[in-house]
Amino acid sequence: MNKILFSSISKKFVMALAGLFLIVFLPVHLSINLMLLKPDPEPFNRAAHFMATFPLVKIVEVILILAILVHISWGIYLQIQNWLARPQGYVVKIKTRTSFFSRFMIWTGASVLTFLIIHFTNFYFIRLGLVEGNPENFYGVAHSLFKIPAYNYIYLVCFILLGLHLYHAFSSAFQTLGLNHRLWTPVVKVVALIYAIVIPLGFAVISITIWQFR
Amino acid sequence: MKLTLKIWRQKDARAKGSFVTYHMDNVSPEMSFLEMMDALNKKLVEEDKDPVAFDHDCREGICGSCGMYINGHPHGPVPGVTTCHLSMRYFNDGDTIWVEPWRAKPFPVIRDLIVDRSAFDKIQVAGGFISVNAGAAPEANSIPVRKKNADEAFDSAICIGCGACVAACKNASAMLFVSAKISQFALLPQGRVEAKDRVRAMVEKMDELGFGNCSNTGACEAACPKKIKLTNIARLNREYYKAY
Ligand code: SF4
Numbered sequence: 214m215n216k217i218l219f220s221s222i223s224k225k226f227v228m229a230l231a232g233l234f235l236i237v238f239l240p241v242h243l244s245i246n247l248m249l250l251k252p253d254p255e256p257f258n259r260a261a262h263f264m265a266t267f268p269l270v271k272i273v274e275v276i277l278i279l280a281i282l283v284h285i286s287w288g289i290y291l292q293i294q295n296w297l298a299r300p301q302g303y304v305v306k307i308k309t310r311t312s313f314f315s316r317f318m319i320w321t322g323a324s325v326l327t328f329l330i331i332h333f334t335n336f337y338f339i340r341l342g343l344v345e346g347n348p349e350n351f352y353g354v355a356h357s358l359f360k361i362p363a364y365n366y367i368y369l370v371c372f373i374l375l376g377l378h379l380y381h382a383f384s385s386a387f388q389t390l391g392l393n394h395r396l397w398t399p400v401v402k403v404v405a406l407i408y409a410i411v412i413p414l415g416f417a418v419i420s421i422t423i424w425q426f427r
Numbered sequence: 428m429k430l431t432l433k434i435w436r437q438k439d440a441r442a443k444g445s446f447v448t449y450h451m452d453n454v455s456p457e458m459s460f461l462e463m464m465d466a467l468n469k470k471l472v473e474e475d476k477d478p479v480a481f482d483h484d485c486r487e488g489i490c491g492s493c494g495m496y497i498n499g500h501p502h503g504p505v506p507g508v509t510t511c512h513l514s515m516r517y518f519n520d521g522d523t524i525w526v527e528p529w530r531a532k533p534f535p536v537i538r539d540l541i542v543d544r545s546a547f548d549k550i551q552v553a554g555g556f557i558s559v560n561a562g563a564a565p566e567a568n569s570i571p572v573r574k575k576n577a578d579e580a581f582d583s584a585i586c587i588g589c590g591a592c593v594a595a596c597k598n599a600s601a602m603l604f605v606s607a608k609i610s611q612f613a614l615l616p617q618g619r620v621e622a623k624d625r626v627r628a629m630v631e632k633m634d635e636l637g638f639g640n641c642s643n644t645g646a647c648e649a650a651c652p653k654k655i656k657l658t659n660i661a662r663l664n665r666e667y668y669k670a671y
């Protein structure tokens with residue numbers, strides 16, 4: 214049983230599924246964030262409240278947290294095994310053509326994780342009651358955070374790195390699930406590119422707008 | 428042409444190893460890389476020095492033994508060729524060429540540029556075969572095979588087990604090799620019979636030997652002298668899921 218669950222392919226399968234779930238989650242998150250642009254705090258706060266209390270969303274939330282934890286821990290586990298597989302490296306660095314961003318997944322992933330910790334401290338942990346704050350006014354919290362230039366810079370850098378992570382992740386997940394097709398794989402790659410630009414750009418536009426124009 | 432060679436020298440598996448610089452005059456562009464190495468060794472023997480140990484056998488790109496990591500490329504900078512087929516005309520007068528052995532935990536260096544690739548044999552022994560009762564040869568046309576499948580099976584069967592995919596992969600993963608060996612059978616009716624046992628056993632062996640995990644980087648495909656395709660790895664994944 215262990216051999217099945219922890220074989221290299223199974224671990225990657227789990228990584229891919231968790232990753233795809235997160236890929237689906239991001240647009241949902243983005244669409245809620247768009248309400249931050251409204252001058253009225255009510256819609257956003259209501260959406261945040263709905264997300265925090267509606268039972269069905271609760272279940273999805275548990276899956277989401279699981280997906281994040283599994284994706285991170287499996288990712289680190291796989292990466293350590295990969296480093297161990299080549300104890301002595303080459304003197305001349307590998308020049309073979311590869312999908313460029315795939316080489317830095319652990320590092321782009323690590324920066325997303327750093328952001329996630331900041332993000333959770335600012336919002337999610339407040340809701341769980343682990344950190345002081347008013348969970349009923351996340352609109353105000355978000356707006357005051359986006360007024361801090363340093364927060365914006367960190368936010369932007371993390372989202373650019375997230376974009377690089379997503380670009381490889383998207384098509385890679387399909388390959389891992391065994392879905393590689395003469396016609397469809399090129400389409401997936403284009404969608405991946407669009408997705409990896411649109412999602413981070415969406416988040417960035419919101420933060421910059423609030424920072425500069427509100 | 429004149430060349431400077433920086434070659435990895437290592438006495439045995441346990442020795443530390445280091446680069447040694449050699450100067451070659453009179454390298455002709457018609458030589459293959461291995462012929463150039465022969466010329467170097469001839470020179471070393473004449474000088475009463477130890478020749479460089481490197482693996483080779485067929486010298487026509489079919490045995491897979493001649494792996495060398497040349498200037499950051501497994502089998503050198505030319506796509507789709509083995510080291511024995513690599514012509515010196517792709518190098519320029521005055522070039523410095525770095526030559527290293529394959530680097531991967533399951534491929535320990537035995538001496539100089541020779542690594543022990545028996546890990547691949549172990550994966551093959553685990554399931555890379557078809558059990559048949561070798562009686563009289565049956566009529567070939569009695570089992571129809573779709574042309575497309577036959578072609579794809581052949582394209583994966585031309586993997587020569589050289590290990591360049593492992594050498595090129597940043598994770599030292601053997602997925603391209605294993606996927607080629609799985610695909611050549613998975614696509615044919617004769618191979619389907621034992622498909623599940625085969626993929627389970629070969630993947631298990633591959634993991635056990637300490638190869639890394641595939642991260643879909645694609646360096647293997649780019650480095651493979653036989654141009655084995657990444658689509659095989661997707662097929663290997665599918666076959667693995669089907670087996671459970
Ligand atoms: S897949 Fe290509 S690089 Fe890997 S062992 Fe086979 S022929 Fe060599």
Ligand code: FES
Pocket residue numbers: 482483484485486487488489490491492493509510511512
């Ligand atoms: S010596 Fe046989 S493939 Fe190069």
